[in-house]
Amino acid sequence: MPAKKDPDASTSVPCFYGAELRYRREQAGLTLEQLAEGSFRGISFLSQIERGERGMPMDLALHVDKRLGTDGFFQRRCEDAAKARRVGIAPHFADAADLEKQARSIEDWAPLLVPGLLQTRAYATVIARSAMPRASEAKVEEVVKARLERATLFARESPPKFWAILDESVIRRRALPPAGMAELLDHIAAVVRATRSLVQIVPETSVHPFMMGLTRIMTFHDAPPLVYTEGLHSGQVIDYPALVMEYRESYDLLRAAALSPEASLAMIEAAAEDYRNESEQQDRPELR
Structure with missing residues (x-):
């Protein structure tokens, strides 16, 4: 089985927060399936976020902060990213x-x-x-x-x-x-x-x-x-x-x-x- 590829956190904002999400999840000893429990998102969606392929929606940020005990970290970053990307974009x-x-x-x-x-x-x-x-x-x-x-x-x-x-x-x-x-x-x-x-x-x-x-x-x-x-x-x-x-x-x-x-x-x-x-x-x- 090939080694799991670590996302390059320096590539983009989604990659940075994806890498952080994976780090916090592994520190908590949770699998993707366990982290997804109780959310409205699937395992594949969380996996895409960890790889930096998708941005994190607010509902998931709130769920992740609660499950990982990250004191609103992902919610605040989600809000910041949303403000940044809304400049000139509907x-x-x-x-x-x-x-x-x-x-x-x-x-x-x-x-x-x-x-x-x-x-x-x-x-x-x-x-x-x-x-x-x-x-x-x-x-x-x-x-x-x-x-x-x-x-x-x-x-x-x-x-x-x-x-x-x-x-x-x-x-x-x-x-x-x-x-x-x-x-x-x-x-x-x-x-x-x-x-x-x-x-x-x-x-x-x-x-x-x-x-x-x-x-x-x-x-x-x-x-x-x-x-x-x-x-x-x-x-x-x-x-x-x-x-x-x-x-x-x-x-x-x-x-x-x-x-x-x-x-x-x-x-x-x-x-x-x-x-x-x-x-x-x-x-x-x-x-x-």
Whole structure:
């Protein structure tokens, strides 16, 4: 049997607290199964936290502090981590944003908006402003900065494999003036080509199994796959294997209903050109 691998506590915040959890648990002489007793979490979930693959939710932090007699240590750290990761990130998306950094693959279904990983500054700004009409400029900038920083994962040595399926209305909806829309679609095409990602378009006339809100499927190197779904002001991470499989099957059916990656990219680039031509016509002075 291979030796148990110790997590590197210096790698990330989740790894640090995962290593600390394992140390405190072993000091108390408890197995993962014994520590999980009385909580709403399974053994595999605790194991993922100890390996630094998942952040610790508050309900589990409270349980762990009680079982290990750690005087609120994990609760306080959980609160601190939550505050740190909420800067510019919607609370309901915080878990998904953390998991995104560890993902082996990310598959997005975007029925209404361009996925965050593909947004430009101008598009992110107008979307943030529309969602928070009373927010200060500083708050909007905070959200935009956090959204753009998420895309830096593409610059990693081993970035996740990214696949996005967009409803055609996403590229037709004029969220920006023509020049801004051209920039947005050019950016999407550039990211797809540079990162070898895949983007597909579902024609507006298509009927498919995912006629609902945003959905994301993430896989990991050493953890089970997860699904994230999002509504207007709420989101949910789903890890129940049978339900994850149902989402997987629906996503595969959606993929089959979409245009091919080649045809989809051609549609995006053609739409960008149309917006660009429209912008140039608007800027052209009237002939006198």
